[in-house]
Amino acid sequence: MTDIHKPAERRRLSMVDVAAHAGVSVGTVSNVLNRPELVAGPTLRRVRASIKALGFVPSAPARQLRAGSSRSVGVMVRDIGNPFFTEVLPGIETRLSQEELLLVLCSSSDSVEKEAYYLQILEQHRVPGILITPAGQDISHLVELRRRGIGMVLLDRPGADSQLCAVAVDNVRGGEMAGAHLLSLGHRRIAFLNGPSIVRQCADRRKGLDNAVRAAGLDPDEVVTEITLPALTPREGEAALERLPLREGPTALFCVNDTVALGVLRGLEQRGISVPHDMAVMGYDDVEFAALLSPSLTSVRQPKHQLGQAAADLLLTDARGDSGHWHQEIVFQPELMVRASTRA
Amino acid sequence: MTDIHKPAERRRLSMVDVAAHAGVSVGTVSNVLNRPELVAGPTLRRVRASIKALGFVPSAPARQLRAGSSRSVGVMVRDIGNPFFTEVLPGIETRLSQEELLLVLCSSSDSVEKEAYYLQILEQHRVPGILITPAGQDISHLVELRRRGIGMVLLDRPGADSQLCAVAVDNVRGGEMAGAHLLSLGHRRIAFLNGPSIVRQCADRRKGLDNAVRAAGLDPDEVVTEITLPALTPREGEAALERLPLREGPTALFCVNDTVALGVLRGLEQRGISVPHDMAVMGYDDVEFAALLSPSLTSVRQPKHQLGQAAADLLLTDARGDSGHWHQEIVFQPELMVRASTRA
DNA sequence: GCGGCGGATTGAAATGTTTCAAGAACGGGA
DNA sequence: TCCCGTTCTTGAAACATTTCAATCCGCCGC
Missing domain, CATH: 3.40.50.2300 (Response regulator)
Structure with missing residues (x-):
């Protein structure tokens, strides 16, 4: 008729155990945890000692359930x-x-x-x-x-x-900046390596680019060739080069982000196309490494x-x-x- | 004596509400959610309809409380x-x-x-x-x-x-690889830009470097100068250059990771020190951008x-x-x- | 000696699930 | 008609908290 302790399958401790150990009610334990100013000094110390002695850790799920x-x-x-x-x-x-x-x-x-x-x-x-x-x-x-x-x-x-x-x-503004920059350098055939246009950022940057072209008195349809990438990764950026008419094609590549530009630079290097001499390249985001790529990458910085x-x-x-x-x-x-x- | 509905302060829905709406018990609702194979077809449909109609979303905290x-x-x-x-x-x-x-x-x-x-x-x-x-x-x-x-x-x-x-x-092995590589290029004064040695990875890489030096029959104390950075950021990497005796100092810099190397390359470029001609630099991790830095960065790749x-x-x-x-x-x-x- | 007061503590309800023993409904066989 | 087995459904306990009204206790003033 002795108590049978089952250390093998021991239940997680709850405030009930702490209360029993400290000889108080659960309400008091809760107060110690959440509103210690309501609890008398000696009780406070006793309960805290029990918590430490037992290694009690309150249950967040239970709290959340209560709190909603x-x-x-x-x-x-x-x-x-x-x-x-x-x-x-x-x-x-x-x-x-x-x-x-x-x-x-x-x-x-x-x-x-x-x-x-x-x-x-x-x-x-x-x-x-x-x-x-x-x-x-x-x-x-x-x-x-x-x-x-x-x-x-x-x-x-x-x-x-x-x-x-x-x-x-402001992605439209960023697209404008990029477009204006490339146009000011004399580029008149620009390829825009973009993500799917259902992604808002992509659509906005394109819109900005078109704005810049129109502001220069040119027709976006003639100046801009858009290539849509299935994913914005270096791999896809590199792959997109295959789809470009590199000879007699664009003189500048505007990549919708730096990650894509990374792949593009890699691909151009392998093909022996010199940047910026044979082809200008710019990215977007200005991530940490953009300034240190080879060559260093022109980009549109976001804070x-x-x-x-x-x-x-x-x-x-x-x-x-x-x-x-x-x-x-x-x-x-x-x-x-x-x-x-x-x-x- | 009419019911007073308070749409203003409406309680979140629970399974009780769903049960009432569908005319079943909460146990059944729970079964619909977790063991639909126990529930009869028509009941299943009815309960599911109620869930959808009311927009019921089960409470993860309550589940977790139960599940432990x-x-x-x-x-x-x-x-x-x-x-x-x-x-x-x-x-x-x-x-x-x-x-x-x-x-x-x-x-x-x-x-x-x-x-x-x-x-x-x-x-x-x-x-x-x-x-x-x-x-x-x-x-x-x-x-x-x-x-x-x-x-x-x-x-x-x-x-x-x-x-x-x-x-x-294996960080020791990585340190050895890096050390052996620099030594094979003839470098005999190597600065190691390391993190705090209480960080295990840092200590291990240093150990590997020393192993390589000893394997070449040299004394680590003479070959390796360690500089400890407070944080492994580009900024600190760049700042560490100030503490280096660049003239008559090391001919190679081994950075404990690529992030630090990024700052180092930036700093060296600003100071007009050519890499690898005046100074060899290598990093660790081989992060995505390492291959595309200017110059491309030698590194130890981790999968x-x-x-x-x-x-x-x-x-x-x-x-x-x-x-x-x-x-x-x-x-x-x-x-x-x-x-x-x-x-x- | 008693009413009342304020601080400390208590006990129980409520939170939203899951699980499980028990019950209901139904049909088939004797 | 009765019994039994199957299939579905039910109701209550358990999970670990927080909160709050109620109680307790000592003490002060009258």
Whole structure:
């Protein structure tokens, strides 16, 4: 008739065990954890000693269940492999860790289905907010989530009319800068290695490029050849060269981001085409390594750390949901960084 | 005496609401969600219709509370800004998303305190496992967590005697490769721009370098000058040049990673020191952009995607905890990539 | 000696699931 | 008609917290 201890299959400790050990009620243990100012000194010490002695670790799921919301926010990017995103990430992490929030990283891999799947899981987790660069151009599902009480901030994508908060860099302006730069160097046949036009950033940069061409009194249809890449990777950038009429073709290649430009430079070198002499090349994003490529890459800089931080800031205020449906949009301006790959 | 509906302050839906709407019990709703094969056809359809009609989303915290563990794993890196980690991440994400696990990204920023803080939170969240590159060299706290039932895999760090699973690249061997390469080119004064020696990878690479020097019949103390950087960033790499006696000093710089080498190349270019003519430079990791720097950077390649995938694999088996305290260590071999920055 | 007060503690309800023993409905065979 | 087996469904317990009204206790003032 003795108690049978089963150390083999031992249950995780709960506040009940702590309470028993310290000789108080669970309510008191909870108070020690969350509102220690309500608890008398000796009791406080005793309970804390029990917590330490037993090695008790409170259960976040139970807390969240009670609270109705979790302490992690979702960050959904289109591709973790893209250095642009990984340079935005530190800005986000910094801000979130200050608020003791966990960062749940999701990569949609540019698939609308995978994005939808992750969003569903995040909603199940009752995250207070999501930071997202949407995979597709339709964002009505995000508006709907927002309406259901999940803070939502678009990252690197204008919110437009959608009533969603957004942090973005002006991609049309960036495209204009790039176009104006290439035109000023005398280029009249420009190939634009773009991503799928359903991706907003890609469409905007193209629009800016066209604007620049028109502003110079020229016809975009004649000046610009667009090549659409299935994915924005170095490999695809290199492969795209095959599809270019290099002789009698364009004299300048504008890549929709630096990752693509990386592959393009590699491919041109292998083919013995000299940059910038035989072909001017420029990228977009100005990621960390752009300035150090061979040749150094002309690019359009986006303020990535700021972008991440601003996005997290906005999400925090949106998730608190204080001010109702008020929404806000922060647009940073890009900056042209002229380097060797387009120098005359 | 009419019901008063309060649409203003509406509670989140639960399975109770779905059950009421469909005219069944909550148990049945649960079965529809988790074991639909137990539920009769018409009931199944009716409940599913109710779920859709009401827009019900199950609560992950409640599930987890019941289950005793969550569906997210922690990934702790020392610095998200480091491209090495961001190139390992896709391998991890791929594997985790296959298992429908969420990736919680934590960056210790090389601080033991921040690491401890994050570990505590992850334990509270009842994650089944953690993938970690530890900030300090003492890993007894990780062994302890493992003992308490949290799967634990060391990333890019040998588990040594610790009984922990580990996935690593042989850093000593990598250091040897780098050293042998520089020595074979005739360099006899080598500066090693290293991180703090409490970081295991840094210490191992140094050890390999020394091995190579000794293997050539030389004295490490005479050949190698070590410069310790406070952080492994381009900025610090560039700054370290100030501390080097460039004239009559080393003829080769071995940087502990490519990020540092990036800054070094930038700094040397600004100072008009030609690479590899006046100074040979090599890095470590062989990140995506290394081959395309100006000049292209000699580096020691680590199989990063594989590393991430293998780590996630190991974590999944460890977290299931099937096989007791059995542990395993996977060591990949590095590969020397000789490029222009050290070419004779 | 008693009413009341304020600080400390308690006990129970509520949060949203899953699981499981038990019950209901139904049909078939004796 | 009764019994039994199968198939579906139910209701309640359990998970680990937080919160809050209620209680307890000592003490002060009258």
